[in-house]
Amino acid sequence: MTVTAKTGTGTGATSTPGTAAVPPPGHPDNVTSGQAERLRAPLGHRRLLTRRDRLTLGLMAGVPTILHVLLVWLTALASIALAFTTWDGIGFDAIKWVGLQNFRELFTSNPQFWPAVEHNVTWFVVLILIPTPLGLFLAVQLDKNIRFSKVYQTAFFLPVVLSMAVIGFVWQLVYNPDTGLINSLIGANKPGHYIDWIGDPDLNLWSVLIAASWRHTGYMMILYLAGLKGVDPALREASSLDGANEWQTFKNVIFPTLRPTNTVVLVVTIIEALRAFDLVFVFNKGAEGTELLSILVTNNIIGESSRIGYGSAIAVVLLVISLAVIIPYLIATFRKERRA
Amino acid sequence: MPAASRRTVLRGIGGAAVLGTGIPLLSACGGSGTAADPKTVSLGSNASDAVPKKAFAEIYAAFTKQSGITVDVNTKDHNTFQEQINSYLQGTPDDVFNWFAGYRMQFFAAKGLASPVDDVWQKIGGNFPDAMKALSKGADGKYYFVPISTSIWGVFYRKSVFQQHGYEVPTTWDQLVALCKQMKKDGLVPLAFGDKDAWPALGTFDQINFRTNGYDFHVELMAGKASWTDAKVRKTFDNWAEILPYHQEGAVGRTWQDAAQTLISKKAGMYLFGSFVAQQFTNKADLDDLDFFAFPEIDSAYGQDTVEAPTDGFMLSKAPKNKAGALKLLEFLGSPEAEQIYLKSDPSLVAASNKADTSSYTALQKKAYATIAGAKHLTQFMDRDSRPDFTSTVMQPALQKFVRDPKGVDSLLASIERQKKTIFASA
Numbered sequence: 001m002t003v004t005a006k007t008g009t010g011t012g013a014t015s016t017p018g019t020a021a022v023p024p025p026g027h028p029d030n031v032t033s034g035q036a037e038r039l040r041a042p043l044g045h046r047r048l049l050t051r052r053d054r055l056t057l058g059l060m061a062g063v064p065t066i067l068h069v070l071l072v073w074l075t076a077l078a079s080i081a082l083a084f085t086t087w088d089g090i091g092f093d094a095i096k097w098v099g100l101q102n103f104r105e106l107f108t109s110n111p112q113f114w115p116a117v118e119h120n121v122t123w124f125v126v127l128i129l130i131p132t133p134l135g136l137f138l139a140v141q142l143d144k145n146i147r148f149s150k151v152y153q154t155a156f157f158l159p160v161v162l163s164m165a166v167i168g169f170v171w172q173l174v175y176n177p178d179t180g181l182i183n184s185l186i187g188a189n190k191p192g193h194y195i196d197w198i199g200d201p202d203l204n205l206w207s208v209l210i211a212a213s214w215r216h217t218g219y220m221m222i223l224y225l226a227g228l229k230g231v232d233p234a235l236r237e238a239s240s241l242d243g244a245n246e247w248q249t250f251k252n253v254i255f256p257t258l259r260p261t262n263t264v265v266l267v268v269t270i271i272e273a274l275r276a277f278d279l280v281f282v283f284n285k286g287a288e289g290t291e292l293l294s295i296l297v298t299n300n301i302i303g304e305s306s307r308i309g310y311g312s313a314i315a316v317v318l319l320v321i322s323l324a325v326i327i328p329y330l331i332a333t334f335r336k337e338r339r340a
Numbered sequence: 341m342p343a344a345s346r347r348t349v350l351r352g353i354g355g356a357a358v359l360g361t362g363i364p365l366l367s368a369c370g371g372s373g374t375a376a377d378p379k380t381v382s383l384g385s386n387a388s389d390a391v392p393k394k395a396f397a398e399i400y401a402a403f404t405k406q407s408g409i410t411v412d413v414n415t416k417d418h419n420t421f422q423e424q425i426n427s428y429l430q431g432t433p434d435d436v437f438n439w440f441a442g443y444r445m446q447f448f449a450a451k452g453l454a455s456p457v458d459d460v461w462q463k464i465g466g467n468f469p470d471a472m473k474a475l476s477k478g479a480d481g482k483y484y485f486v487p488i489s490t491s492i493w494g495v496f497y498r499k500s501v502f503q504q505h506g507y508e509v510p511t512t513w514d515q516l517v518a519l520c521k522q523m524k525k526d527g528l529v530p531l532a533f534g535d536k537d538a539w540p541a542l543g544t545f546d547q548i549n550f551r552t553n554g555y556d557f558h559v560e561l562m563a564g565k566a567s568w569t570d571a572k573v574r575k576t577f578d579n580w581a582e583i584l585p586y587h588q589e590g591a592v593g594r595t596w597q598d599a600a601q602t603l604i605s606k607k608a609g610m611y612l613f614g615s616f617v618a619q620q621f622t623n624k625a626d627l628d629d630l631d632f633f634a635f636p637e638i639d640s641a642y643g644q645d646t647v648e649a650p651t652d653g654f655m656l657s658k659a660p661k662n663k664a665g666a667l668k669l670l671e672f673l674g675s676p677e678a679e680q681i682y683l684k685s686d687p688s689l690v691a692a693s694n695k696a697d698t699s700s701y702t703a704l705q706k707k708a709y710a711t712i713a714g715a716k717h718l719t720q721f722m723d724r725d726s727r728p729d730f731t732s733t734v735m736q737p738a739l740q741k742f743v744r745d746p747k748g749v750d751s752l753l754a755s756i757e758r759q760k761k762t763i764f765a766s767a
Contacts, residue, residue: 088452088729089426101762109758112737177593178601180662191589198536199592199744284536287592288740304425304728305446307763 040122075320081313089306102313113314116291119205120321123212123292124273131213132265135220140250142221143228157222159215168282171211201289208283208290216272220265227261228254270325274318293318357405361761381665382412383439384428384657386421391619395685400562402681403672403760429453435660436669441475441651442720443562444728445485448655449478452656455656456482460667464674467693471718475651486674487653490684491615492708493543493721494632494647501528501606513551513638520586523609530586532608533743534599538736541591541743542722543648544612545735549576550646551638555717557644562726563766579638592740614650615708618688627687630704634711647715650724651692678756727763734759 060332175197277294286295300311388705400411476485510516520530560566600620602608619629679691723731
């Protein structure tokens with residue numbers, strides 16, 4: 001160790017291969033040539049890296065790999081395994097194998113499960129139908145370099161900077177049925193004509209979705225803006241020379257070139273819909289009407305006497321749904337890459 | 341939240357890792373092993389609200405003065421403390437920690453996550469009535485808990501509002517219903533109600549159920565023995581449905597603090613809640629105007645013999661670093677002096693000890709004390725008397741559903757019973 005570490009004239013990459021193992025004559029830390037001879041790689045094999053470099057690289061690659069395997073793969077596999085057990089989270093001997101019972105119970109007798117699945121789907125549909133086109137519209141307008149374009153951009157993007165939890169707090173001030181902005185303005189906080197934006201299951205999901213869309217619009221706008229900046233100006237010129245109006249240009253020339261952006265948008269929106277959690281959790285903890293799979297997982301796993309097996313079963317359902325979305329996407333992506 | 345020390349941050353990360361992974365062993369990485377200091381006892385506190393936090397700090401200061409032992413308090417947000425208790429107790433918990441009496445205490449005692457404190461009780465036993473002693477024992481008959489304070493559930497109202505309209509305190513169900521009708525006519529919200537946090541409705545259920553069916557049935561139901569499809573439970577919900585129209589509209593979207601505001605602003609006539617509602621009465625004149633009565637009788641066979649009085653206190657963790665010091669602290673916490681220091685700062689609760697000096701009590705505290713002392717049975721609260729996993733994942737959403745739509749009660753009860761069976765079977 002001490003020898004090889006000192007022999008190189010510089011770092012592993014800059015030192016001269018082959019000669020590096022032999023210390024320059026008159027080197028203060030010189031060692032006997034016999035030692036150096038023994039340490040030299042056999043048969044002129046070119047040594048690009050010293051042992052220390054390899055150790056450093058090994059640690060740099062190894063530690064994250066171990067952490068990743070431990071914290072991502074092991075835990076994912078552990079929760080799949082735990083989905084077939086009951087466990088209160090105290091001591092490993094309390095884990096009991098129950099087979100498919102958690103799933104049976106989930107599908108048949110949990111009154112919150114199917115609404116939660118439905119709400120996750122609704123979340124996706126709403127995000128793709130309202131804020132996405134809106135974001136695209138804003139991006140197209142801003143792309144025209146109108147006056148104060150930077151101001152508008154900042155204003156629309158501002159919500160994206162905030163965390164969903166903060167957005168939840170902000171919108172609660174708007175929706176609070178007694179003292180909130182809306183009810184105070186329209187006088188709907190009196191007995192008789194009372195609108196419960198947070199508690200009424202016919203309203204609360206939509207209240208939350210408006211808040212989520214408020215943020216998602218800015219996110220979509222930025223993605224599309226980036227896509228639009230990549231459109232070759234020559235295309236626009238060509239289409240205007242061909243006499244296409246603005247809508248025709250957008251429909252037939254610009255939008256088709258945004259295809260890669262659309263894929264990203266789709267993936268991002270699916271992810272947003274599946275991981276929806278923080279906004280609802282601070283809003284009303286997933287009460288009636290706003291149940292989500294992620295909230296059910298949390299409610300069952302976090303707590304003083306947890307139902308870890310049952311919660312894991314819900315997490316597995318979420319995982320299966322995610323895989324059903326991710327796998328086709330990955331297949332399509334890889335196929336494209338192979339063709340390229 | 342106070343500025344977190346490095347240790348609490350590490351512990352938090354350890355806790356988060358456990359929650360995220362479900363592997364309790366990881367928490368071993370979280371705790372830094374500080375050597376036991378005989379002059380320090382660490383204490384995990386859930387007293388994150390301003391009033392109780394200050395009150396406890398004064399108790400610990402008095403203890404330090406008396407014994408020379410410093411109490412190193414790690415305060416965590418009240419709800420977070422509860423959510424993380426599982427991993428907290430399995431990791432490296434503080435020597436002493438805040439907790440609740442009842443099933444919740446017995447659960448962790450039975451799991452071996454707390455140490456028995458029989459030695460302490462030999463010294464403090466004389467300070468407590470029998471009902472409190474029973475509340476402090478685990479299922480194995482050993483003491484695991486030192487109670488400090490009790491709140492009481494009842495119907496709170498403002499004396500001035502009752503005077504102004506000439507209302508009388510109802511003692512029977514019919515009188516209560518009549519009073520609700522009258523209040524509605526007078527333009528008041530008869531019963532303030534906020535169930536956004538989902539637990540307040542559990543308290544309403546408790547009151548109506550033990551008044552309708554008696555203490556014994558209530559206990560059986562909470563223990564998972566009685567059936568939720570029993571006609572008796574149906575009767576409880578029928579009674580509830582009768583007064584539900586007099587509750588404040590839109591309860592599921594309102595926090596209990598906001599509901600309390602309607603009582604403070606005299607828009608609501610009554611509020612069925614715990615005595616800690618008084619913490620919301622920041623104005624002294626308003627607080628003096630606050631009064632309560634026990635929930636009215638529904639069935640004369642049971643009268644008003646049961647009172648819901650959730651009790652808070654302390655437990656000793658499984659392997660305290662400074663056991664001798666921790667036991668001394670628990671002994672002090674079980675003394676009347678400690679209780680008095682606490683109650684001076686937080687007049688919304690009453691002492692668990694019957695030796696504590698009640699002369700400094702407010703009228704409200706005196707009444708609460710008398711009501712508890714006169715009760716034949718004390719209950720804790722649904723989520724303290726039953727399995728918390730059952731109450732939080734099944735009962736809380738179920739009762740929110742009932743409060744919003746009382747018509748579908750039969751299918752709701754069938755669903756509760758089905759879920760109850762699987763949860764209680766897994767024990």
